[in-house]
Amino acid sequence: MIEFRQVSKRFPDGTLAVEDFSLVIPSRKTTVFVGSSGCGKTTILRMINRMIDRSSGSIEIDGEDIVALDKVKLRRRIGYVMQNSGLLPHRKVVDNVATVPLLNGVPKKEAHTRALELLDTVGLDRSLANRYPSQLSGGQQQRVGVARGLAADPNILLMDEPFGAVDPLVRAELQQELIRLQRELDKTVVFVTHDIDEAFLLGDQVVILQKGGVIVQKGSPTEILTAPANDFVADFIGATKGKRALHIDRRDGRDVVLDSEGRAAGVLVDGSTGTGEEVPT
Amino acid sequence: MNWVIENLPLIGQRTLEHLALSIPPIVLSFVLSVPIGWLANRYRWSRGVLLTVLGLLYAIPSLPLFVVLPIILGTGLRDSVNVIVALTLYGIALMVRTTADALGSVSSDVTQSATAMGFSPWTRFWRVDLPLAGPVLLAGIRVVAVSTVSLVTVGAVLGIKSLGLLFTDGLQRNIVAEVATGMVATIALALVIDFALVLAGRMLMPWTRTVSPKRERRALPVDEAVTA
Numbered sequence: 438m439i440e441f442r443q444v445s446k447r448f449p450d451g452t453l454a455v456e457d458f459s460l461v462i463p464s465r466k467t468t469v470f471v472g473s474s475g476c477g478k479t480t481i482l483r484m485i486n487r488m489i490d491r492s493s494g495s496i497e498i499d500g501e502d503i504v505a506l507d508k509v510k511l512r513r514r515i516g517y518v519m520q521n522s523g524l525l526p527h528r529k530v531v532d533n534v535a536t537v538p539l540l541n542g543v544p545k546k547e548a549h550t551r552a553l554e555l556l557d558t559v560g561l562d563r564s565l566a567n568r569y570p571s572q573l574s575g576g577q578q579q580r581v582g583v584a585r586g587l588a589a590d591p592n593i594l595l596m597d598e599p600f601g602a603v604d605p606l607v608r609a610e611l612q613q614e615l616i617r618l619q620r621e622l623d624k625t626v627v628f629v630t631h632d633i634d635e636a637f638l639l640g641d642q643v644v645i646l647q648k649g650g651v652i653v654q655k656g657s658p659t660e661i662l663t664a665p666a667n668d669f670v671a672d673f674i675g676a677t678k679g680k681r682a683l684h685i686d687r688r689d690g691r692d693v694v695l696d697s698e699g700r701a702a703g704v705l706v707d708g709s710t711g712t713g714e715e716v717p718t
Numbered sequence: 719m720n721w722v723i724e725n726l727p728l729i730g731q732r733t734l735e736h737l738a739l740s741i742p743p744i745v746l747s748f749v750l751s752v753p754i755g756w757l758a759n760r761y762r763w764s765r766g767v768l769l770t771v772l773g774l775l776y777a778i779p780s781l782p783l784f785v786v787l788p789i790i791l792g793t794g795l796r797d798s799v800n801v802i803v804a805l806t807l808y809g810i811a812l813m814v815r816t817t818a819d820a821l822g823s824v825s826s827d828v829t830q831s832a833t834a835m836g837f838s839p840w841t842r843f844w845r846v847d848l849p850l851a852g853p854v855l856l857a858g859i860r861v862v863a864v865s866t867v868s869l870v871t872v873g874a875v876l877g878i879k880s881l882g883l884l885f886t887d888g889l890q891r892n893i894v895a896e897v898a899t900g901m902v903a904t905i906a907l908a909l910v911i912d913f914a915l916v917l918a919g920r921m922l923m924p925w926t927r928t929v930s931p932k933r934e935r936r937a938l939p940v941d942e943a944v945t946a
Binding site for chain 2: 486488509510511512513517519520521522523524525526527528536537540568569571572585595
């Protein structure tokens with residue numbers, strides 16, 4: 438469990454990036470911070486592994502204040518995946534994946550064996566192990582980034598817009614992979630994105646942020662969709678328009694689901710919320 | 719041509735002396751530029767001060783420097799230490815700026831992710847920043863190497879032994895072949911050292927030789943099926 442208590446961050450230039458932020462991030466769940474750029478979501482994420490030190494308040498991991506911990510050791514037990522992968526361009530894929538175990542003094546052979554297994558885990562062929570990152574596609578690099586984040590078997594995995602720079606098809610694929618991985622590995626994932634669809638897809642807990650790290654609403658995707666806290670949230674998640682504001686229309690004896698523009702989004706089938714006749718539109 | 723054949727042992731000896739005067743300044747200016755360049759790149763104030771002051775070193779004319787250094791260092795006028803110190807100063811003048819720029823050119827995505835992985839600042843410098851600055855450092859040290867090999871010849875005016883002595887001696891005795899040999903041998907030596915540096919760079923930085931993803935894919939179509 439990660440707990441933020443009244444955390445603020447003021448940068449040396451005077452900008453107050455995060456003000457009085459309090460939140461409990463439950464273990465073994467995926468928590469997604471979502472908000473427009475400049476809302477402080479990355480700052481909040483980076484305060485967890487002390488890439489950025491908070492100015493006031495406290496951050497605890499499993500009841501332990503992280504200020505008391507050695508930064509370098511703390512980071513080695515927290516996985517980190519970032520946009521543009523951040524892979525070391527001068528190290529082969531296998532060495533990149535093995536980075537943290539090697540830093541921790543695990544023998545090279547053992548670290549490499551484990552790294553190859555991790556390539557399997559993230560769905561990469563082992564033949565890529567001896568390539569350099571520049572020889573991989575963007576999607577492959579992100580997978581290597583995820584494998585690297587998992588290499589030391591951390592309890593916590595921080596992901597800073599990890600799929601932001603890949604094309605939509607690959608992004609969808611990587612999102613599904615992450616959902617599969619999370620089912621298998623059961624990590625505490627903290628994920629940052631500006632994409633509300635991605636947040637709803639991946640998050641058990643979704644935290645919608647406004648400038649200064651102000652929590653506008655937090656809850657499960659269903660809770661947020663069914664009861665947006667205010668107009669900002671409703672607007673941000675698009676609850677009143679487009680593909681989230683659906684209504685049912687009866688055509689040729691079948692219930693067709695239409696979006697706010699009247700475009701067909703799908704048909705109702707057995708097993709969904711209704712069978713047709715009594716569903717109010 | 720006859721002069722060359724008759725004086726091969728002398729040319730060989732002068733070449734070795736020249737090499738002995740060239741290598742230490744090249745190595746020293748590289749090694750010393752790393753910490754200075756790091757400092758210059760680290761803080762805004764230090765960058766301006768260090769790069770300006772050290773850059774001005776290059777403006778000192780070499781011959782007076784060769785004369786003044788023995789007084790400062792307490793060495794003899796013909797001591798090779800003078801040449802080595804003087805050329806190291808010139809090397810630093812060229813190399814510090816390159817080192818600062820090289821370290822500054824390392825992608826912040828990479829350094830940040832290295833920090834996030836748990837590299838300590840010290841480890842990160844040696845294992846991430848410095849190697850990734852390598853290609854730019856190599857470009858810088860190649861300039862220093864060629865410039866040093868050429869500047870060593872100036873010492874000949876004071877009688878310090880190098881290929882430069884072939885110019886001075888050839889001029890005094892009016893042997894055109896000797897002057898020409900001195901020039902050709904100096905250029906050849908510079909090329910050899912330059913080539914050695916390029917070779918060393920290739921061995922130490924294998925990642926810079928990798929082909930781009932596009933060419934790679936064309937070369938290995940079988941792997942496409944595996945890709946994401």
